[in-house]
Amino acid sequence: MSDNEQTSAGPTPASNVHGKTWEEIEKDLNKLPFFMRDLGTDDDEEENPAIEALKTLAYDGPPEEIAENFKSQGNDCFRARQYKDALDFYTKGLAPEHYNIDLKVSLLTNRAATNLQLENYGKVIHDCAEALRLRPKTTKALFRSAKACLALGKYEEALECCKWGLGIDEKSRELATLQTQVEKVKTEHDRKVKEKEERERKLAEKRQKLKQAIEIRKLQFDTTKKLKPQDSDDEDDEDAKKKKPEPYVWENDSDRQVSLDEESGHLLWPVFFLYPEYKESDFVQDFDEALTIGEMLGEVLAQSPPWDAEHKYTIDKVDTYFLHRPIGGFDEDERLVKVGMGTRLGTVIGHQKYVIRDGIPNFVVLPRGAKFTDKFIDRYRKLRAQQEAARTTTKTPAM
Numbered sequence: 001m002s003d004n005e006q007t008s009a010g011p012t013p014a015s016n017v018h019g020k021t022w023e024e025i026e027k028d029l030n031k032l033p034f035f036m037r038d039l040g041t042d043d044d045e046e047e048n049p050a051i052e053a054l055k056t057l058a059y060d061g062p063p064e065e066i067a068e069n070f071k072s073q074g075n076d077c078f079r080a081r082q083y084k085d086a087l088d089f090y091t092k093g094l095a096p097e098h099y100n101i102d103l104k105v106s107l108l109t110n111r112a113a114t115n116l117q118l119e120n121y122g123k124v125i126h127d128c129a130e131a132l133r134l135r136p137k138t139t140k141a142l143f144r145s146a147k148a149c150l151a152l153g154k155y156e157e158a159l160e161c162c163k164w165g166l167g168i169d170e171k172s173r174e175l176a177t178l179q180t181q182v183e184k185v186k187t188e189h190d191r192k193v194k195e196k197e198e199r200e201r202k203l204a205e206k207r208q209k210l211k212q213a214i215e216i217r218k219l220q221f222d223t224t225k226k227l228k229p230q231d232s233d234d235e236d237d238e239d240a241k242k243k244k245p246e247p248y249v250w251e252n253d254s255d256r257q258v259s260l261d262e263e264s265g266h267l268l269w270p271v272f273f274l275y276p277e278y279k280e281s282d283f284v285q286d287f288d289e290a291l292t293i294g295e296m297l298g299e300v301l302a303q304s305p306p307w308d309a310e311h312k313y314t315i316d317k318v319d320t321y322f323l324h325r326p327i328g329g330f331d332e333d334e335r336l337v338k339v340g341m342g343t344r345l346g347t348v349i350g351h352q353k354y355v356i357r358d359g360i361p362n363f364v365v366l367p368r369g370a371k372f373t374d375k376f377i378d379r380y381r382k383l384r385a386q387q388e389a390a391r392t393t394t395k396t397p398a399m
Helices: 022-029 049-057 063-079 083-093 101-117 121-134 139-151 155-168 173-217 238-242 293-300 345-349 371-395
Strands: 259-261 266-275 280-288 318-324 335-339 362-367
Touching (some): 063 101, 083 101, 101 121, 121 139, 139 155, 173 259, 266 293, 266 345, 280 293, 293 318, 293 345, 293 362, 335 371, 362 371
Parallel strands (some): 266 362
Antiparallel strands (some): 259 266, 266 280
C-alpha cells in the first residue's frame, strides 16, 4: 500500500449482501420487534403481526397499570420536549376506567402542562377544572390554570387561581411569583384600557360637536360609495369592532376629513383646486370656511406651478367655478357655476346648488380668455341647451 493511499477508519459496509442493498436489509430489520424503531402505521399491522402484538401489550393488564404505563411514557416524551407524543400518551392514560383518583389528577395536570407548551390554553383550563373537581386542593392545577388564563388575558380569573392556590400552600414560590406577574400585567392592561376609553370619549365628544356645527349650516352631501364603520384603535378587540360608529355623510375613507376649530367655531375643510387643462390639482388640508376663495387660491398660486409654462395661472388671470350636479344625478346633469374670488368658502358650499361629495369640496380653476376655457364652458352650455330642448319636447302636446 502506498503512503498516499487512504484507508477507512473501520470496515466498509458491503454494498450488497445476499443480493440485497443495505437499505433493503435495514428495512427488513425494522420489521423485527427487537430492531424496530417505531410501531409503524395502522396500514403496517396487516403485514406485520408482531407490531399488532406489541400494540396489544400496551393495553394488556389492569386498567390502573395501563394508565400508569401511559403516564410514564408521556413523562419521557415531555422531558424530551416531544409534546405532541406526550399529549397522546396522557390522553391514552385517561381512557382506562379505574378508581385511582390521584392517578387521574396527575394525568390531567400533566396533559395541562403539555397543552401549555402547545399553547392550547382552553384545553389547559378544561383539564385543570376537571382535576380540581376531583381534588380541589391540587395546586398544580391552579398554577397551570392561572398561566393559561394569563395567556388569554383573563387576569381576574388568573389572580383568583393564584389566591386559591396560595390559600392551600402559602409558601409556594411559583404561585407567589405568578401572582406578582399577573398583577403587574393587569395593572398595565388596565392603564391602557383607561387611556383608550378616554381617547374614545374625547373623540366621540369632538365628533358630536362637529356634527352639530355641520347640521346648523344645513349643507348638502352626497357619497359615491358606501362607507364602512370607523375602525377601532384595537384591531383585535371584538367588542370595540361591534361598537364602531356609523360614518356620517361628510366623512370618507381617507385622512382628508373636515374638522372643527373649537376656538373660532369655524369649519376647516379639505379642498381640491382642479386644473382640467393640464389634468393637475392642488390640495388644501384645512381651508377655513371664513376665508375667501381668492385668499386661499392666491396662496396656492403664489409660486407658478411647474406645469404652467405660459404663466396663465396667476390669481389675477383665472376664474373659479364649481360643478353642480343634483344628488343622485348623472354627468349630463352637471352645470358649471362661477364663483367670485371675494366669496367666502362657507358661503359657496352653503349655496343651494352646491353638493359636497365624499366630504371634500372641489373647485375648477380656468385661465380667463383662454381657448381651452371657451371650449370647456361651451361644453356645459351645450349640455344645458340639450336638456332644455328635451324638456320642451316632452311638454309639447301631441297633435
